[in-house]
Amino acid sequence: MAFILETVVVTTDAAGTAHIAPYGLIADGDGWVLAPFRPSPAIANLAENPFAVASSPRDVRVIAGCVTGRRDWPTEPADHVPGRRLSSDHVHAHLELAVESVEEDVQRPRFRCRVVETVAVTAWPGYNRAQNAVLEAAILSTRLDMLPPEKIEREIAYLAIAIEKTAGRAEREAWGWIIDRIEAHNTRTHNNAAG
Ligand SMILES: Cc1cc2nc3c(=O)[nH]c(=O)nc-3n(C[C@H](O)[C@H](O)[C@H](O)COP(=O)(O)O)c2cc1C
Known part of the structure; x- marks a missing residue:
């Protein structure tokens, strides 16, 4: 069984517009696979700008909000990759990712990512x-x-x-x-x- 880390992922298009959605990152050696189902703006964004930032939100309203039509959460520029990430005020940690390869699929392409940097914002004690x-x-x-x-x-x-x-x-x-x-x-x- 794969190890899957549930995160909120920000991808950014060529114009700098962020798309936010919760995705499970699938562990793959020392990297992660990001696999959004089609159709998703994240897929087009990753083709334009092959970087993403996956974050662990402090406030689970970010997760629940994204799947209930409330995606307007604040973002900020990422530190180590081109693009944006969820505002650090809202997260415990960021994984800044670079896409290394893509496995195309009609339903669910798989973007294999390398960790460019792990950014710890808090000393996270875990979810209750x-x-x-x-x-x-x-x-x-x-x-x-x-x-x-x-x-x-x-x-x-x-x-x-x-x-x-x-x-x-x-x-x-x-x-x-x-x-x-x-x-x-x-x-x-x-x-x-x-x-
Ligand atoms: C914790 C969590 C993990 C999720 N993981 C995935 C995933 O890996 N791939 C996916 O396509 N959808 C996943 N979903 C569902 C998407 O977040 C949801 O369908 C969202 O509306 C997709 O947005 P999009 O259509 O803009 O990509 C997950 C949802 C939650 C709450």
């Missing part, structure tokens, strides 16, 4: 249970068309326990955005089925 629950729920919320509704319901019910026990204001807000997305999807599915 509620932060992990938001991360897991955010992933689930991007797979609503692929997973059986019972599985989503069961997993959300389990993750909700960690939210009830350990969430602060930020995690509660992030959780609310994700639940709204799931409920909107369920309503649409129900209405379509009803004809």
Whole structure:
């Protein structure tokens, strides 16, 4: 089983415009593979400017926000590669990456990246249970068309326990955005089925 690091990745087009989205980085020797599903602006950006910065957000609202239509998080210039990265005020660490090769694929091209620099912003003690629950729920919320509704319901019910026990204001807000997305999807599915 591959080791996958869940991060928020910024890619930048030739004009300097940043695109932000959560992606899992797949460990590959001393490098990482970035694999966005098509269609994604990240794929076009990496063709124009083959660099990316993957960051571990301090505030899980960045992760939940990106998958619920709230992508307007502040960015800043990267230190060691051309392009931008998530603002250091919002992250524990950055991995500044250079694409070394691309494995083309109709669904999911794989960009093999070299680590140009690891930038530690904080001494990160790790996520608590509620932060992990938001991360897991955010992933689930991007797979609503692929997973059986019972599985989503069961997993959300389990993750909700960690939210009830350990969430602060930020995690509660992030959780609310994700639940709204799931409920909107369920309503649409129900209405379509009803004809
Ligand atoms: C923690 C996390 C990891 C994710 N990893 C990936 C990934 O590796 N590849 C991918 O295409 N989508 C991944 N997703 C889903 C994308 O973030 C989501 O579909 C997003 O809307 C993609 O944006 P884009 O269409 O602009 O690329 C992940 C989501 C989360 C919350």
